[in-house]
Amino acid sequence: MNHWMKAEKLGWKSFTVQSMIIMGFTVFGLSIFFAYVASPASFGTFGERFADLSYRAASTPAVLLIILGMPLLSALLRIGLNQRSLTLKDEILLVADVAMIVLVMLLYPAVAQGPLRFVSDQGFGVGVSVQLNMLAYMFVLLSVVVWFFVMMFAHEYMKKEDHNRRFFLFLSLSYTATLGIFIAGDLLTLFFAYEMLTIMTYLLVAHHQSKDSIEAANEYLFMGILGGFSIFVAMVLIYTETGSFMFDQSYQLLAIPGATPYLILGLLIIGFGVKAGMFPLHVWLPKAHPVAPSPASSLLSGIMIKVGVFGLLQSLIYFYFPVEVWSDSTGVLGQVLLWIGLVTMALGVVFAIVQSDIKKLLAYSSVSQIGYIFLGLGLMMILQDKGGVALSGALYHMVNHALFKSLLFMVAGLIILRTHERNMYKLGGLARHLPITAAISLIASLAIAGMPLFNGFVSKTVLHHAITESITYKSNLYMVVDWLFIAISAGTVAYFIKFNYFIFFGPENAMYKDLQVKRRSVYLPMIVMALGLLMIGLFPNFLVETFIQPVALGLPFDASFTVAGLDFNYFAGKELLLTLGIWAGGFAIFFGLKAKQLLTYSFPDWLHLEFLLLYPISALMHGLLLLIDSDHETMDKATYQTYRMSNYKLTFKDHLVAFSDILNQKYEGLIIKSDAFIYTLFLTAVVIVMGVLSFIL
Template structure:
């Protein structure tokens, strides 16, 4: 089969499947569920079929007359990793969703937007032109919004509002960056931009900042992360799994191609990304320790893990031609995070299916006696903390080696600070995962009368078992992933063939240092400070609820201030415009009266008995004064009515822009 045809099919099938599935769901939901599993399975099979082809050549496909610039798709081994992971996870989550959503309403709506999100996410990863990428990126943001607000309660709507505001803001900033980029380079083709940006001067840093801002929102990068800890707990568990496992990677993908393929090896950009990565990594882990809702803990955990990946991207820019180990570590951790975080969110969903509750204080002791679930959660726990024998150990050690190598050229105090943050972030990960594991799977049950809402089905467990096996397999046999990465790194002008011994005494020692520190933090801080106990009942307090919040203490006051200032300015403009219109109105009225008086004087001087053409023309000025004045005033009033508010003009502009975008997308 033609590879280009398959590339086209993997972008068309989920789009058509979304609407066909919606129609089938109106007829019979069981048929729709089977159809969605079939469609995601077919897409996964097609992508898997492309592996041997993509491993030795890049597939390019261009279709003109779409979105003005044409549709330009590209699939190399680097992009293939993201596409295959997306299709694989969507297939597993679709199977899981058929069991999880049994007691939910609006299932048909959920699956429609679930499949549209799949379509747009694949589009992001295979777009070769940034305008194509931006279009899919924005569609993905809007399509995933109904997944977040699916419960339609007050909290989910609040979370959805925050998500939408951040997504739209990030999209507009990204679009501004793309406008500037095109203005200075006359191209938005990713493969051409590296050369095009060489001679545009300092403006490239403005452009890069705007683009990274737009992608950083979706990646959950500090300080643009505020939607993430709200959206994950609000969404159903399957949606949380794809939000954390896949959608965050679209932001990472954008930051990666911007910093490495567009402004490659720029140390200034790399240092900024590295600092933001460290802040994201440590703050996400720190805040996760205080949370009580499992999905909120996992949301902050995702933020922290994105920090590791962003640090890896920053290290690539600092190491420049020696960036191979940072590149391998970054891509390996992207793969690892997909597996262990989707696993943990699915397990959180299993708990919710049974109890309809996710607060540690209410579900304590749930896992006692449930050996299979306990074992699978323990696998995810060991993976994310970097325990030897599990996949997280490999990628974290690669990133740690890259950090050590990059810091050699910097003063000793910078090395100590970076090393301390890296170790402490890993310790926080151990601490908050221990909090969940011991409370849910080892503590005694607080509620003897707890009612079971739903029984766990084997179909819901199947995807979790698959992910557990993969986590152990690529942890024990890292060469399986390394061989794939050998082909992917060539996109970044790095020769494949990384030769690293992972299970050395030094690497194992480094991993256990972080784990031991995390265990101490759990024992002496979480257990002693956050955990309370009375009358043989225990609970956790969140003392961070009233701490400094970026959203509450920075964004909300700033937006309110801008709104108030804008209101005052617009009011002044509005009143000034009205006064100007009234002045023009009065001026025209006065002018009309003067002209009328002048023409009346002319009329008196014309002899009545002389009748010729010139007299006829001259007599045409003899019209009624009140009629003239009324006509002028009416026109001025109409003009004043149309222009009496600057807000009206803004609305008109917004409507025209919206129509333009609709037409553009339709084309």
């Protein structure tokens, strides 16, 4: 608390004013930029000069390197600056981010002309490369913008946290890694950035250094490493098959006979699925995202899980898309992705509904929304040349989710900042004290739940249209997918009603009567983002025409089946009617569950995925140990005590450590007594293998 007051004295007011100036500048710049993007021609000579400058900037990799290096530079500057004023320190980050936004905007005309690509032969022995095409550009732009908002929010929020310097240093390193994944030009570079992201984000998750957060972070790290190795194997397989890692469409892995391409895709799905929070590899996500400080959760859920989806999409595009004609095998791959997506969606919703922790609810919601995106990717593969619409839906949803989920985490962060309470049942009636927060939360919730005029509706409609297409062109069986989609969307509505009801509108908690609104500068990024959600919802075609359509057209999709080609009407009567149904369903689910008191239902222990997956292995180890060490003479007492603890309370790693410890002691004891015997034994064995096998067989 003391720390906080001190920070207060050091001038939050000046930060508010200055951040308004910076924000004003940025918003102004972005609006001009979007106007330019919408119609470059109307800018006349100024536009031409801008384009000219852009071509010149894009002729060397310098700009990309500056963009990659800027976060680290600003974080180091922030650390090096021996000033007590937090304002100045955090403004360095903001200004650096604005500079990055400007540089990214500068690159647009060049990217619109064609992808930028820079290759270096040296590096890891096989060469590294970066590329910036429209797809990557879209996500780079999205990241820098969202990061800017979150940084502004972080200034206020991080005052209450310790280890600020470390936090911002690793946040910027994660930033570099994220951008690195987006602009990687080959799988190896992408893998490098992926591993860097895993390690750098570790400290963001473990920030509080409490037992919970370290456990969550460890799980995150080990699953990330596991995913990394999965990608590693896929990478090695691709390298031996094609002799290169480059993202260019000349390698069609599906042309390879046998199971190898499916194995590779499976490994890639596992590797990227871990990062994305895909079922059944999502287990780390609901633990890791809530324990991180809110700005970090915001970015983790908003941007960093997209990295997984992006990596998968990138691999699909470059290794599994045909140049001309689609093969039937893609349909099979699509089915797999589709069902993974559906299960992830459903699971996320079911778990989100029963959460009481506000950040946990949002984390499960992220899992569920990632499911939507996987569904889109699956449909894209199923629809093959007509898949443009599904791809657009998935991309659109990625962008939208980045925006509203980071906003929602900011809302959660703000509530935690004010009340120090994460359990939503203990909150209530906050709308009266925090009206702006409540309004922002409502906007974001309406967006994610798919209310017309907000951005979530747009992307969900496109995705829904893709399902309709698969019913029309592929099989009537996709009706099932349609129903599930509708049911899950209703579930989404239900848990966001829950979120807002218990925090802002439910019965008022007396504890928070005197809640005051201070430090308004936090609202600035949130309001701007909420307005952004509305703008996208009101002008749904802008993003499609400028960013998404070029991506879809660059791929082997039938142009008449893309969003623009279909002359899409978002607000058609049928869609609106469906939305009405979904909302009615959502209300019904919420009040139904509330009446039955099922909102706090907790699932039994044995249903936890870790338990289901790891219990058999633990049990096996346990059995083995009892076999080799039945009298437990070699176990020391402490080890044995830990070991006797109920099997599933011990984490898997502790189990493994205890197992190897005992095995080792047993083995050492054995071998010390009989080294000459072992020598003879192995010598005989080796000679037999060498001699007998080669002479007799």
